[in-house]
Amino acid sequence: MATDVSTPTGSTLATPQRTVPPLRLVGSRAGRIGVLVFIVLVIAVPLNMTSTYWLGILNAAGVAAIAAVGLNVLTGYAGQLSLGHAFFVGLGAFVAQWVGGILDLPMVLWLPAAGIAAGLVGAAVAPFALRLRGPYLMIVSLALVFIGIYVARNLRSITGGNEGTIVEARATLGPIDFEELTLGTLVFAREQGLFILIWAVLGLVLLVVANVMRTRGGRAMQAVRDHDVAAEVLGVRMMRTQTNAFVLASALGGIAGGLLAVNLEYIRPDSFNIDLSVQYLAIIVIGGLASLWGPVLGAVFVTLVPVFVDQFATSLPFMAQGGNAGLTTTDLSLILYGAMIVVFLLAEPKGLVATLGRIRRAVRPSGGTAGRPPRTTHREDTQ
Amino acid sequence: MTANLQILISGISLGCVLALLALGFVVVAKSTGVFNLTQGGFVVLGGYLSYTAHQTWGLPFVLAVLLSIVLVSALAVLLEATIVHRIATANLFTPILVTFGLLIIIPPVAAGIWGPDQKNLGDPWGLDVLRVGDLTITHRDLAVIISTLVLLAAFGAFFRFSRLGLAMQATALDPEAALAQGVSDRTVHRLSWGIAGALGAFGGTMLATTAGAGLGPGLEQYALLAIPVIILGGLESPLGAVLGGLFVGIVQQFAVVRVPESFGAGFYEVVPYLLMLVVMLVRPEGLFGTKKVRRI
Numbered sequence: 293m294a295t296d297v298s299t300p301t302g303s304t305l306a307t308p309q310r311t312v313p314p315l316r317l318v319g320s321r322a323g324r325i326g327v328l329v330f331i332v333l334v335i336a337v338p339l340n341m342t343s344t345y346w347l348g349i350l351n352a353a354g355v356a357a358i359a360a361v362g363l364n365v366l367t368g369y370a371g372q373l374s375l376g377h378a379f380f381v382g383l384g385a386f387v388a389q390w391v392g393g394i395l396d397l398p399m400v401l402w403l404p405a406a407g408i409a410a411g412l413v414g415a416a417v418a419p420f421a422l423r424l425r426g427p428y429l430m431i432v433s434l435a436l437v438f439i440g441i442y443v444a445r446n447l448r449s450i451t452g453g454n455e456g457t458i459v460e461a462r463a464t465l466g467p468i469d470f471e472e473l474t475l476g477t478l479v480f481a482r483e484q485g486l487f488i489l490i491w492a493v494l495g496l497v498l499l500v501v502a503n504v505m506r507t508r509g510g511r512a513m514q515a516v517r518d519h520d521v522a523a524e525v526l527g528v529r530m531m532r533t534q535t536n537a538f539v540l541a542s543a544l545g546g547i548a549g550g551l552l553a554v555n556l557e558y559i560r561p562d563s564f565n566i567d568l569s570v571q572y573l574a575i576i577v578i579g580g581l582a583s584l585w586g587p588v589l590g591a592v593f594v595t596l597v598p599v600f601v602d603q604f605a606t607s608l609p610f611m612a613q614g615g616n617a618g619l620t621t622t623d624l625s626l627i628l629y630g631a632m633i634v635v636f637l638l639a640e641p642k643g644l645v646a647t648l649g650r651i652r653r654a655v656r657p658s659g660g661t662a663g664r665p666p667r668t669t670h671r672e673d674t675q
Numbered sequence: 676m677t678a679n680l681q682i683l684i685s686g687i688s689l690g691c692v693l694a695l696l697a698l699g700f701v702v703v704a705k706s707t708g709v710f711n712l713t714q715g716g717f718v719v720l721g722g723y724l725s726y727t728a729h730q731t732w733g734l735p736f737v738l739a740v741l742l743s744i745v746l747v748s749a750l751a752v753l754l755e756a757t758i759v760h761r762i763a764t765a766n767l768f769t770p771i772l773v774t775f776g777l778l779i780i781i782p783p784v785a786a787g788i789w790g791p792d793q794k795n796l797g798d799p800w801g802l803d804v805l806r807v808g809d810l811t812i813t814h815r816d817l818a819v820i821i822s823t824l825v826l827l828a829a830f831g832a833f834f835r836f837s838r839l840g841l842a843m844q845a846t847a848l849d850p851e852a853a854l855a856q857g858v859s860d861r862t863v864h865r866l867s868w869g870i871a872g873a874l875g876a877f878g879g880t881m882l883a884t885t886a887g888a889g890l891g892p893g894l895e896q897y898a899l900l901a902i903p904v905i906i907l908g909g910l911e912s913p914l915g916a917v918l919g920g921l922f923v924g925i926v927q928q929f930a931v932v933r934v935p936e937s938f939g940a941g942f943y944e945v946v947p948y949l950l951m952l953v954v955m956l957v958r959p960e961g962l963f964g965t966k967k968v969r970r971i
Contacts, residue, residue: 373768420956427710427771427910431902432955435948446939454940566899570779577772623783633776634758637769 317503330495338480338487347483353595354490355552358497360575360587362544367573368582369505370537371517372422375569376433379440380410380542382564384549385459389559390450392461392550402461403493403550410546411539418538422531437566444561456560459553463489471554490551494588497544502584504540513537514582567626574629578636580643589644598625677809682928688816690924691823695878696901697908697916698830699871705911706847706867709763709770713754714875715898716781721747721876722883722890723785726794736799744876751872752865760864782895793891798884819881826877827917834913839866847911903951909961919962923947 318324341347363377384406392402421432444451451457463470463486473485504510512533515523524530553559571594579590601624605611611619619627640646696718703711721743728739754777762769800814834840839862845853846863854860875898882897883890904923908915923946930943954962 371768373771420952427767428906428955428959430771431906432952434899434902435945435951438948439945442939442941442945445941570775573772573775619783619787623786626783627780630776630778630780633779634773637773637776638758638762641769 317499319506327495327499334488334491334495337491338484341484344481344483347481347487349595349599350592351483351486351490351555353592354487354494355548355555356571356575356595357588357591358490358494358551359545359548360572360579360591361494361497361501362541362548363572364576364581364583364587365501365504365513365544366537366541368576368586369510369517370513370534370541372534372537373427373430374433374541375430375566375573376436377541377545377572378564378566378568379433379436380414380545381549381552381568381572382440382444382559382561383413384410384546385553385559385564386444386447386451386549387546388461388550388553389457389459393457393459394450396460399462399464403547406550407543407547410549411543414539414542415535418535419531422534422538433569434566437564437569441561441565444564451559451561454561456558456563459557459559461550461554463554486555490555493547493551497547498584498588501540501544505584509533509536517582570626570629574633576643577633578643580645581641583643583645586643586645589648593644594629597628598622601625601628680810682932683925684810684812684816686925686928687921688819688924689928690921691819692878692881692920693901693904693924694917694920695823695826695874695881696898697904697920698913699874699878700901700905701908701911701913701916702867702874703871704905705913706843707763707864709759709774710910711759711868711871712771712774713751713777713781714871714901715895716778717747717751717872717875718879718882718898719782719785719894720750721879722796722894723789723794724876725880725883726789726796726890730794730797736797740877740880743880744873747876748869748872751868751875755865755868759868760861763864778895782892786892791892794883796880796883796890800884815884819884822877822881826874830913839863843867900947903947906951906961907954909963912961912963915961915963923950926950 318327337350338347359377359381362380363374366372366374366377387409388402388406391397391405392399397405417432417436421429445454447453470485470489471482473480473488505514512523512528513536515526515528516530516533520530523533575590575594576587577590578593579588580586598621601621605621605624608624611621611624636643696714699714699717700711703709703714724743724746725740728734728742729736732739734742758777759770759773762773798815800818803814804811805814805817806812834844842853842858843863843866845856845858846860850860853863879894879898882894900923901920904919905916906919907922908917908919927943927946930946934942
């Protein structure tokens with residue numbers, strides 16, 4: 293897996309006093325093994341899972357994870373609360389349908405187009421949104437969602453208005469059609485092909501975000517989050533840093549939107565409402581703010597909530613059954629999201645990622661450093 | 676002319692309700708520094724509790740509203756005491772997210788208890804109207820405007836003259852100095868949540884008496900309309916909340932009637948947000964807000 297894209301290590305060797313590890317796409321041997329394992333899993337999991345029901349759920353979780361990784365850049369790393377992520381996801385979804393469905397262009401064009409369109413709109417909105425601090429950004433982003441739904445409802449030719457539209461964009465990459473994957477005589481289910489596509493994109497997105505956060509721009513975001521004025525004194529240009537975070541977050545939201553459109557096959561403006569933004573926010577809070585894998589864990593967890601609610605709905609006394617008054621599945625899921633946000637913030641502010649770390653330490657008290665291959669850290673230190 | 680005056684009056688009535696909703700946010704933000712999103716939930720509960728007390732338990736309307744106000748207030752104080760108080764000063768994020776978590780719990784709980792159908796609050800005004808010349812003013816609008824004025828006067832007097840009100844102002848101005856003077860921050864925080872709950876319950880009941888809209892799922896969406904109002908008025912200015920509410924109410928009512936069809940469906944719904952964006956461009960701290968000086 294040759295993933296080096298950075299300056300050759302020779303240039304770092306020339307400055308022996310530097311303590312920064314060499315800039316590589318994947319920093320350590322453990323990381324490279326991790327990438328390989330991820331690639332193997334992305335192909336092996338769908339081929340060995342026969343249940344299209346569970347694969348569908350994992351696909352939904354993967355799409356949500358891509359969007360949440362984006363929101364995590366803005367909220368977790370750059371410290372800006374946003375309720376407008378659903379707007380960018382929706383924008384990406386409709387752009388994907390426009391470019392891929394109505395203009396009938398291939399996926400290599402519509403998927404980037406969804407990301408770029410959302411990123412551009414993000415760049416246009418950022419100067420307004422970022423003039424303000426604290427709760428104000430959240431409020432402006434709330435306005436984005438309402439205005440976005442209004443615009444989408446009235447752009448009938450693309451969005452189909454209130455009723456929405458069937459997604460005609462195809463998930464094809466050259467000769468490979470992810471929706472009708474075949475290998476020789478083997479024919480795969482739609483969910484299996486889409487799993488490979490969605491989780492491969494998620495893997496790429498994680499790789500990109502992990503690396504952006506190690507660059508100057510990424511560290512500047514975290515500095516602004518921790519203390520904006522101090523960061524500015526140290527030479528971080530606040531406005532530019534925050535705009536970067538906003539644009540990256542929006543673009544990732546747009547890409548997630550494009551995949552969401554293909555995965556759902558049918559989209560309507562009202563789906564991209566505040567509730568969807570809430571879901572993304574719940575994902576990153578529950579998974580763990582400002583951690584790489586937090587959004588992924590959170591996405592799987594939050595996507596499973598309505599599934600389990602559905603499974604147990606018949607045995608819970610307070611649920612709506614037949615014509616009786618009571619809670620619907622959506623209602624109970626919302627209540628659980630809300631309760632989990634509160635409980636996690638009070639009891640485990642660093643999210644599921646921290647819980648996992650705690651479990652690992654309990655199981656293997658000397659874990660952590662012992663588990664890591666010693667050579668990687670050693671090599672960085674000696675340079 | 677008469678038509679415009681007619682729109683103006685319904686606008687003022689809507690604005691009064693928005694002002695009540697916005698004040699609930701401002702009271703808590705000013706004295707505890709928390710941007711309390713749970714306010715939207717108080718609105719929903721207030722409307723439904725008034726319904727239950729009046730229609731199911733058969734209390735007279737005024738008593739039913741009072742009971743609902745007391746109950747929602749108590750719930751607000753309870754939430755503050757058990758959950759919000761310990762994270763109120765944590766950082767900017769945690770309180771917003773926690774109150775947000777509480778907000779998204781309440782509407783589905785209400786939908787579970789009271790069901791998904793529209794309810795008729797059975798307000799005493801019904802469709803009665805007062806005629807002044809060519810103008811027709813519904814009794815409901817009159818009642819909303821008058822009761823809002825009374826409430827605002829009481830509100831002002833409380834902050835201006837009562838000991839607790841002054842203590843709340845002192846805490847808002849300088850929490851540590853107020854603490855040193857013997858003002859309990861715990862009491863002040865709980866009291867401000869109690870007041871916010873009361874305002875929310877009253878505002879929610881008034882919202883639910885609107886002809887046509889009524890009491891049903893989605894009431895919290897109306898409570899979200901108070902948010903642009905706060906931005907217009909400034910997050911920490913009670914006067915701004917009232918004037919901002921009136922302004923948004925009147926403009927929105929004119930948009931409902933006067934904006935041509937070519938603007939597309941549902942334009943009036945985004946009017947408050949568009950107004951807010953314009954104000955934020957010109958004066959980011961709101962029309963009546965104060966610019967914060969920050970120290971390193």
